[in-house]
Amino acid sequence: MANKRNLVIILALAAVLAFGVLALLANIFEKKQEARDRFFRVVESGEFETDPAVWGKNFPDQYDAWKNTTTDYGNTMFGGSGKRDKLAENPRLKELYAGYPFSIEYNDERGHGWSLVDVKEIKRLGQNKPGTCMSCKSSDNVRLWKEMGPSAFYNTNMYKLDVKHPISCLNCHDPRTMDLRVANPAFIEAMEKRGVDLNKATRQEMRSYVCAQCHVEYYFESKKNPILHFPWKHGYTLDDMERYYDEEGFYDWVHPQSGAKLIKMQHPDFELWSTGIHARSGVSCADCHMPFKRVGSQKISDHWVRSPLVNVAAACQTCHRWSEDELKSRVMAIQMRTRKLMDRSEEAIIAAIRAIKTASDAGAGDAALEKARNLHRKAQMRWDYVQSENSMGFHSPQEAARLLGEAIDYARQAEVEAIKASALGGKTPHTAKRP
Numbered sequence: 001m002a003n004k005r006n007l008v009i010i011l012a013l014a015a016v017l018a019f020g021v022l023a024l025l026a027n028i029f030e031k032k033q034e035a036r037d038r039f040f041r042v043v044e045s046g047e048f049e050t051d052p053a054v055w056g057k058n059f060p061d062q063y064d065a066w067k068n069t070t071t072d073y074g075n076t077m078f079g080g081s082g083k084r085d086k087l088a089e090n091p092r093l094k095e096l097y098a099g100y101p102f103s104i105e106y107n108d109e110r111g112h113g114w115s116l117v118d119v120k121e122i123k124r125l126g127q128n129k130p131g132t133c134m135s136c137k138s139s140d141n142v143r144l145w146k147e148m149g150p151s152a153f154y155n156t157n158m159y160k161l162d163v164k165h166p167i168s169c170l171n172c173h174d175p176r177t178m179d180l181r182v183a184n185p186a187f188i189e190a191m192e193k194r195g196v197d198l199n200k201a202t203r204q205e206m207r208s209y210v211c212a213q214c215h216v217e218y219y220f221e222s223k224k225n226p227i228l229h230f231p232w233k234h235g236y237t238l239d240d241m242e243r244y245y246d247e248e249g250f251y252d253w254v255h256p257q258s259g260a261k262l263i264k265m266q267h268p269d270f271e272l273w274s275t276g277i278h279a280r281s282g283v284s285c286a287d288c289h290m291p292f293k294r295v296g297s298q299k300i301s302d303h304w305v306r307s308p309l310v311n312v313a314a315a316c317q318t319c320h321r322w323s324e325d326e327l328k329s330r331v332m333a334i335q336m337r338t339r340k341l342m343d344r345s346e347e348a349i350i351a352a353i354r355a356i357k358t359a360s361d362a363g364a365g366d367a368a369l370e371k372a373r374n375l376h377r378k379a380q381m382r383w384d385y386v387q388s389e390n391s392m393g394f395h396s397p398q399e400a401a402r403l404l405g406e407a408i409d410y411a412r413q414a415e416v417e418a419i420k421a422s423a424l425g426g427k428t429p430h431t432a433k434r435p
């Protein structure tokens, strides 16, 4: 009797299980079909389709969200989409960047849809700018790099390049497979030199690499031959890049007051991020700036690339159980600490610049001022790295604080050296008698 009942139970369980498996298979099949449908194409887009509207026919949700990158959603405390005038917000920058175009005009960046308008409008660039300036601004580049070759692209006047579309689909995707793909020759070259095989990059790595084509520190080979390079020979940290620049004897400009040979940092978002806890934990740029969202039954990436602070629920709460207010206030705490250290760095560097100028006016020559100028270079590079980076320290709070601490120290050392040089009455340390 008991055996019979057991048999019935076992049979019943087996039936339920079989049904479950079938249902699961049906569900998987449906999902697969859906995934395939997702890439169903209304139009065939060519290998070099640069126009996002054409891609949009096949992928309307991503296209609609991408179009939002021209929407002004306002400013956050340090970021957001407003066209902020950095020089008006912080007049110290004029002295810090004196002699360099950033002291004339310096606007905070905004959404990708604006890239072409902004690069063309900017007064700082003048009319005589190489194609290199267009490198991070347009999807047409991908076609032009292939058609013209990178060298001719860089050496053509920026305004003469045949570009029509801002940063869009072709900058990040292979149109045949829709896989993420990098196309910027400078990024590919830099990774090759680092021995990184991009063909073996994981999907998660690609979710940051596509951004690292542009959100990085870079330099032009020379004025005569403005080839774009990334200074990553020794690694991504500031110290690694400084070593490279020092070895090459590279500088962007000479500061008119201090006479120091300085580097202008660009926007090392990828480099700073790579030193932080999120990168260490495998969290990519896209995780925070293009989080998944549901559209119907599909999970798609939010192509409205923007400040995560206006999208905390999708950008952070998938991983963190803290409330929205708590998350925002943690970011704010990091950013305020960074800003305060930046204020101190700026004051210290300005004191150094003025001390060197005073010493030079008092007759101190190049040899006597060499030490102070070199310290100015070191301080400026560290402060500028954090100031030009876009997250106000958030991408790697401790590294940002370390660099600003060092910037303050180097700047004060520069000031001391300049005062010593003045006291030496303009003679070199070897020939002068100490007063």
Ligand code: HEC
Binding pocket: 076, 077, 078, 079, 080, 081, 109, 208, 211, 212, 215, 269, 270, 271, 273, 274, 278, 279, 283, 284, 285, 286, 287, 288, 289, 306, 307, 308, 309, 331, 390, 391, 392, 394, 395
């Ligand atoms: C853990 C989440 C997170 C990751 C990962 C992350 N970011 Fe950010 N990012 C932020 C936050 C938070 C801010 C500050 C936004 C603000 O101040 O409004 C920010 C700011 C920025 C900004 C300036 C935005 C603005 O509104 O001005 C840029 C550009 C940026 N990040 C690029 C990147 C890139 C490129 C990567 C990858 C190399 C990356 N981020 C990785 C969270 C993240």
Ligand code: HEC
Binding pocket: 079, 080, 081, 108, 109, 110, 111, 112, 114, 115, 116, 118, 119, 135, 136, 137, 138, 167, 171, 172, 207, 210, 211, 212, 213, 214, 215, 285, 286, 289, 290, 305, 306, 307
């Ligand atoms: C082809 C170059 C390029 C690529 C690729 C690129 N960016 Fe940008 N990004 C820019 C430029 C240039 C701007 C500034 C545009 C302007 O101000 O006109 C910008 C602006 C931004 C902003 C500021 C938006 C705002 O509302 O203030 C964020 C955030 C950002 N990018 C994140 C990313 C992330 C994340 C990725 C990768 C998924 C990425 N970018 C890929 C060049 C690029």
Ligand code: HEC
Binding pocket: 052, 055, 056, 059, 062, 063, 066, 167, 168, 169, 170, 171, 172, 173, 178, 180, 203, 207, 210, 286, 290, 299, 300, 301, 302, 303, 305
């Ligand atoms: C700044 C880089 C960038 C740009 C520009 C961009 N995408 Fe994407 N796209 C991504 C990333 C990152 C993913 C996530 C891929 C992954 O996780 O494997 C993605 C995913 C997708 C997917 C797969 C489904 C999904 O949403 O996750 C489609 C389809 C897509 N993008 C279409 C487009 C179209 C159409 C455009 C232009 C209107 C565009 N993308 C522009 C970076 C970009």
Ligand code: HEC
Binding pocket: 277, 278, 281, 283, 287, 288, 308, 309, 312, 315, 316, 317, 318, 319, 320, 327, 328, 330, 331, 397
């Ligand atoms: C994909 C998962 C993921 C996302 C998305 C994410 N984080 Fe994190 N976050 C982590 C991990 C992992 C750590 C490391 C600490 C830990 O293991 O809890 C961390 C650490 C932090 C810390 C502590 C930093 C420190 O230096 O100790 C803060 C603050 C933080 N996250 C804020 C944010 C904010 C704000 C966002 C959204 C803009 C965000 N995170 C998005 C996974 C994530």
